[in-house]
Amino acid sequence: MEETLLDYLRRENPTVAHIDIPNRSKSTTRCRTYSRPKWIARWEDFNTETIHGMYADILRHVETRDRIRLREIDLRVRNETGFEKVVDKWNEKIVFKALEETSECMGRDDLIYIVPGVKAQYVQGATKKYRPDWAAIAMNSQGETGDILPKNLLPGDTKYSKDWTSASVKEGDCRHMVDPRHVPGWFWPVAQVYTYCYRLQRRYAYIITDAELVLFRIGPLRDSPPEPSPVSQNLEIKELDVDGKIEFVSIPWANGRNEMGVELGEPNGLSVNTALWWLHLQAASNNSIRWTYPPLQNDALSYTPLEHDISLSRNDSFRPSADDAQTERAPSEVYDDSRYQLSFMEEQEAAQFSVPESSAASIGPSSRRRTADRNQTASSFGSTAANSSFVSHSSVTSSKNRVEKSKGKTAKRGRPTISNSGNKRGSSKKS
Numbered sequence: 001m002e003e004t005l006l007d008y009l010r011r012e013n014p015t016v017a018h019i020d021i022p023n024r025s026k027s028t029t030r031c032r033t034y035s036r037p038k039w040i041a042r043w044e045d046f047n048t049e050t051i052h053g054m055y056a057d058i059l060r061h062v063e064t065r066d067r068i069r070l071r072e073i074d075l076r077v078r079n080e081t082g083f084e085k086v087v088d089k090w091n092e093k094i095v096f097k098a099l100e101e102t103s104e105c106m107g108r109d110d111l112i113y114i115v116p117g118v119k120a121q122y123v124q125g126a127t128k129k130y131r132p133d134w135a136a137i138a139m140n141s142q143g144e145t146g147d148i149l150p151k152n153l154l155p156g157d158t159k160y161s162k163d164w165t166s167a168s169v170k171e172g173d174c175r176h177m178v179d180p181r182h183v184p185g186w187f188w189p190v191a192q193v194y195t196y197c198y199r200l201q202r203r204y205a206y207i208i209t210d211a212e213l214v215l216f217r218i219g220p221l222r223d224s225p226p227e228p229s230p231v232s233q234n235l236e237i238k239e240l241d242v243d244g245k246i247e248f249v250s251i252p253w254a255n256g257r258n259e260m261g262v263e264l265g266e267p268n269g270l271s272v273n274t275a276l277w278w279l280h281l282q283a284a285s286n287n288s289i290r291w292t293y294p295p296l297q298n299d300a301l302s303y304t305p306l307e308h309d310i311s312l313s314r315n316d317s318f319r320p321s322a323d324d325a326q327t328e329r330a331p332s333e334v335y336d337d338s339r340y341q342l343s344f345m346e347e348q349e350a351a352q353f354s355v356p357e358s359s360a361a362s363i364g365p366s367s368r369r370r371t372a373d374r375n376q377t378a379s380s381f382g383s384t385a386a387n388s389s390f391v392s393h394s395s396v397t398s399s400k401n402r403v404e405k406s407k408g409k410t411a412k413r414g415r416p417t418i419s420n421s422g423n424k425r426g427s428s429k430k431s
Contacts (some may be wrong), residue, residue: 006052006059009098009274012258014070014090016210018162019078028164031129032180034191035198039221039245040171045296046215046249048270051278054300058105068093080160083210084133087158088116091208091273092134098277103141106303110140112153112284114276120152123199132196133158134208136280154204154283155196157189161211164189166250194218194246203287204279213251213272215279220291221245251275 052059070089077083095114103111113136120135134156139145168186177183193205197218207214221243251272254265285301293299 002062002064004059005061005063005098005101006274007257008063008065009059009094009277010256010271011094011273012256012264013253013272014075014086016083016086017072017076018210019076019082021078028159028185028188029129029192030180030183030188031127031192031195034129034188035195035244036174036177036187036191037194037218037244037246038173038175040169040174040190041245041247042171043215043217043247043249048268050296051270051275054297055102055278055281058102061101061105063101065097077160077210080158080163083160084158086210087134087208091276092116094273095276095280098273099280102277102281106301108303110138112136112138112280114154114156114280117152117155119149121147121149122152129192130195130199132156132205134206136283152200153202153287154206154280155193155200155202156206156208157193157196159189159207159209161209164207165209165211166207166214166248169248190216190246190248194244197289198244201289202283203289203293204283206276206279208272208276209253211253213253213275215249215251215275217247217293219245219247219289219293222291 068090070086074089075086077086092114099111099113103109115135115137117132117135120137122131132152132155134154135152136154136156137145137150138153139150164186168184169190170184170186174187177187189207193207193216197203197205197216203217203219205216205218207216251270252265253272255269256264256271258264281301282299285299
């Protein structure tokens with residue numbers, strides 16, 4: 001059956017069967033050396049309309065997709081490890097395929113994809129408590145990553161709802177949480193993902209449970225460097241260890257639509273898989289840590305919509321209004337130009353952690369063609385592009401083969417050339 005990408009992402013999540021264990025003690029990962037945010041707040045500008053509007057063209061893409069059937073035994077869960085198997089069989093597969101289709105619709109050869117955390121680099125020398133359960137890695141359409149263990153661009157963690165929920169998180173000042181003996185249990189998972197972001201220099205992270213998906217964004221508590229301050233590319237990162245904040249938003253596991261078309265959870269609410277898919281695109285757009293961030297609608301991954309390849313369904317669960325369409329193409333505020341390319345930060349890791357020089361890395365066919373020029377120019381994050389560009393195995397093949405392959409692909413699909421200069425529509429017509 002044909003369905004839009006949004007309907008695919010809003011498929012009903014499986015119902016988990018909890019196996020109760022008598023006298024089971026709740027436990028969350030605790031570590032005295034975790035970095036700790038000084039302020040916790042709701043992610044205020046995160047809402048369903050904005051998320052849908054940022055990639056409305058892609059979400060309306062129609063395709064026939066297989067159903068994923070889980071066995072009853074797969075859904076019997078008694079701890080965090082058991083639920084992680086559900087995420088592996090359900091959420092990872094759906095989000096991975098959705099990202100593949102998104103790359104296709106955008107005309108890109110590579111994007112970032114959700115994978116188990118063991119398939120990406122850890123912070124060197126880190127113990128098990130510093131190793132995320134999930135990662136996002138840059139990969140091309142042939143499945144090539146360029147490194148045996150690529151960098152983790154979006155850390156994620158799995159929790160069991162009987163151990164932790166975001167409902168227990170207290171917003172506001174948490175500077176008083178100094179003595180580990182008196183830190184409440186709900187704080188440790190927050191400190192855990194905050195540490196992932198700090199060590200990996202990533203803006204976004206998430207925790208997925210059998211009750212919700214919790215998205216996080218971190219940054220300095222102050223919105224500008226202290227005066228007077230030395231010129232430093234790492235000042236924002238260093239500030240996180242002194243005075244950082246973490247924002248969060250919860251997406252109910254129940255949100256979605258069943259096979260009969262009945263809305264579940266919040267009516268037309270954002271689903272867990274839709275939010276995960278969106279967060280990966282944001283990590284591909286600009287995942288660096290900054291003093292301030294632009295409105296979300298102005299921070300979408302730039303691409304040229306392939307109009308002929310995106311069709312509307314009469315039963316589409318999201319039809320953007322005129323306001324949504326205007327928001328989707330809203331002109332960007334004055335902001336870092338690196339967001340117009342698929343950019344990732346490179347970290348230089350040492351046996352003992354020290355804050356590395358941050359940099360931007362761009363992937364994609366068009367960015368590779370400009371690598372030679374960028375080698376002479378410092379990136380917007382302060383490092384040379386020569387040291388930070390994502391290079392896959394395919395990027396070292398002959399340029400002639402790549403060009404011929406690109407031309408053949410374009411001729412076959414009739415797609416316009418990708419533009420990194422903004423979200424401008426291509427000239428192709430709808431099929």
